[in-house]
Amino acid sequence: MNTINELMKHGPVIGDGGYLIELERRGYVDSGSGRERVGTGRGSGQFTPEVAIEHPDALRELHREFLNAGSQVLQALTFFGTREKLNRAGYGSQVEEINSAAVKLAKEVAGDKALVAGSVSRTQLVEREGMESLAKARDHIAEQIRLLKDAGVDFLILETFFHLAEMKVALQAAAESGLPVVATMSFRPLVTQCSDGHTPAECARVMADLGAIAVGANCEQDPSRMLPLLREMRTAARVPLAAQPAAFRTTDECHSFTRLPEFPDGLESIQIPRQAFTEFGRVARSEGIGYAGGCCGCNAAYIRSLAQAAQAEHQ
Numbered sequence: 001m002n003t004i005n006e007l008m009k010h011g012p013v014i015g016d017g018g019y020l021i022e023l024e025r026r027g028y029v030d031s032g033s034g035r036e037r038v039g040t041g042r043g044s045g046q047f048t049p050e051v052a053i054e055h056p057d058a059l060r061e062l063h064r065e066f067l068n069a070g071s072q073v074l075q076a077l078t079f080f081g082t083r084e085k086l087n088r089a090g091y092g093s094q095v096e097e098i099n100s101a102a103v104k105l106a107k108e109v110a111g112d113k114a115l116v117a118g119s120v121s122r123t124q125l126v127e128r129e130g131m132e133s134l135a136k137a138r139d140h141i142a143e144q145i146r147l148l149k150d151a152g153v154d155f156l157i158l159e160t161f162f163h164l165a166e167m168k169v170a171l172q173a174a175a176e177s178g179l180p181v182v183a184t185m186s187f188r189p190l191v192t193q194c195s196d197g198h199t200p201a202e203c204a205r206v207m208a209d210l211g212a213i214a215v216g217a218n219c220e221q222d223p224s225r226m227l228p229l230l231r232e233m234r235t236a237a238r239v240p241l242a243a244q245p246a247a248f249r250t251t252d253e254c255h256s257f258t259r260l261p262e263f264p265d266g267l268e269s270i271q272i273p274r275q276a277f278t279e280f281g282r283v284a285r286s287e288g289i290g291y292a293g294g295c296c297g298c299n300a301a302y303i304r305s306l307a308q309a310a311q312a313e314h315q
């Protein structure tokens with residue numbers, strides 16, 4: 001099996017994505033909808049990854065579907081798997097178990113057909129407690145990265161960070177692991193800047209300077225709304241672009257689906273068709289995007305459309 005760096009030399013590497021929303025739709029993940037307070041104890045989680053130990057067959061099946069659709073990378077479902085987030089969802093004593101089970105499942109399905117990435121996201125400490133919590137966030141992220149490395153991931157995907165400051169401490173923790181890192185920020189409510197006020201170009205430059213082998217964006221926007229910000233990133237970074245767009249329509253006033261009233265219970269009404277991922281695949285190929293996957297709203301049909309279009313000339 002090639003490394004992620006080697007794979008990126010041969011056109012867009014096809015990722016996967018959309019695990020939590022898809023498993024929520026299948027009845028295995030909690031969205032936190034309708035609850036007054038989320039993250040306040042057991043059973044109060046919101047899109048946390050305990051499905052890896054509670055319904056492993058459901059997760060195994062979704063991995064199989066993405067692999068069969070053309071994913072060259074399977075992401076272990078370790079998103080929101082820091083001790084901070086799992087603690088608030090009532091799974092603090094099972095952080096090691098959840099992270100290692102998720103990696104084991106992904107590796108079992110991937111075999112020698114796909115690489116396995118560890119997914120690491122923000123802690124939500126910065127949103128709740130502000131920048132003074134960065135050191136604590138760093139410790140939580142570093143702990144999760146150690147668990148993922150011990151479990152045997154091939155590389156890391158740092159994704160869905162809203163603050164560049166938190167992405168920076170995550171990249172520093174990742175660098176200590178020695179694992180290759182793909183880094184993608186999420187932009188809301190508009191694609192013009194991240195939550196601590198940096199443009200996509202600035203984010204791209206900083207992430208590349210801190211060692212990411214590919215930089216870009218994930219979640220919140222569909223491909224057509226994300227592409228302009230990715231092109232802005234390309235002007236600033238000398239490393240390949242990584243793109244994992246969502247499959248939900250946003251508005252000119254609000255470029256993020258999680259800030260629309262349709263989140264989380266009306267998402268079906270803003271679902272975009274899979275043809276958008278065929279077009280995204282064509283652009284990924286023609287514009288030389290290094291890593292192209294999906295995020296919330298995608299399932300195997302979207303990834304297959306993406307893979308077929310992105311690899312059309314490689315057959």
Ligand SMILES: [Zn+2]
Pocket residue numbers: 218219220246295296
């Ligand atoms: Zn997403």
